[in-house]
Amino acid sequence: MYAREPRGRSLCVIGIRTSWRTVDDGEFFCTTCGGDRNYRRRTGRRRVVLLGLPLLPRGAVAPVVECSACHAHFGTEALDHPTTTRLSAMLRDAVHTVALAVLAAGGTEARPVRQAAVGAVRAAGYADCDEDQLLDLIAALAADTGRLPGIGGGDAPAVFFGLGDPSTTLAIELHEALEPLAPHLAPTGRESVLLQGARIALADGAYCPAERAVLETVGRALSLDPDDTARLLLAASHAAS
Template identity: 55%
Template sequence: MAGVRTAWRVVDDGDFFCAACGGDRCYRRLAGRRRLTVLGVPVLPRGTAEPVVECVSCRGRFPLTALDRPTTTRLSALLRDGVHTIALALLAAGGGMSTRGTAGTAARRAAVESIRAAGFPECTEERLLTLQAALGAESLPLLDREVRATLSELTPHLASPGREALLLHGARIALADGPYHATERTMLTAVGEALRLSPSDTERLLATALSA
């Protein structure tokens, strides 16, 4: 006979990762107002309802925090950018982008291969050298800041194995042309910090890469 119903209205829409569907889907953000109904007729307001996100595909409803998780498309882009930035930083730290001769060639090739695999198939050694030239003499400080900024957005969405894999990616580039240089270790430590790895875990992973 009597009850409380919620009238929903759409206030926003977009793409999100639907946990129920297990993939990227369209969503509608809904705002609601509660009303006391008698015989199905609304008679008195009962305040607002908590806004929700509704999946257009499965009609599942979720709290707004569901929008904090990146879509798989966005996560792929973040990973690609993370790999690219780490590679540039390690090449700059090891001198691999400071010469067009044979020095640093192995590191540049390792970087190119990993960057291509991450989703930049057009990457070449020449492009890496061009980027280094564009950054100029202050490349290391700039890349240190870029590493921290890029990884700060990615790290919260990665489990420990994924964060460790990114550090090992950088370590392999550094080791491609010989043992770690002091500047490479400094940059790898910065990468570990940006990935929220403990100092002991960072040292363990760098030692593992060195002994591989």
């Protein structure tokens, strides 16, 4: 209901107003701003207002995530999307795990394979990685020592290869590193991760059965269709020959 003022402006006599309360804050990826921003997670309650004064409660509203920069409101599922910083770290760790898995499957005797693995890991973000570090990791895996030291310093991830069948434990590690990442990558991004592993495997010639098995596991963990995985591996093989 509105009352007409002499100057033609509408004065709200009665209406609904939502009062918000901040219950949490942090950093998230704001799709409106297109980057990492601070957020406030807020809960609200509706009230009937009369002449600007709150009267009767009308119940709670769904919690929202409010961007501190643009003030847009999102559902709390917006917090499930990793920040740009977190996504970069997940991608870096994924490439690291794929490189280790391919090396473990195909062996480290050929220097071109080691160099390809080092190049992939460095490009992913571990600029200090070298052949010795990767060889130490593979040696630890072969010795079945359990938790392996990270590469590139103290901020690098530890990689765990448990006891039992190596192919089973490698598959578990690949799924743990790749499955959380897959929903946040475009198809070309997921294909790129697979192709980085393929180029490592092909650095010393055709895929061996163990390398192909690892790369097929990578494809499944990245939610790629098996036919697409086979097509990509074949295309990589033709490009390398």
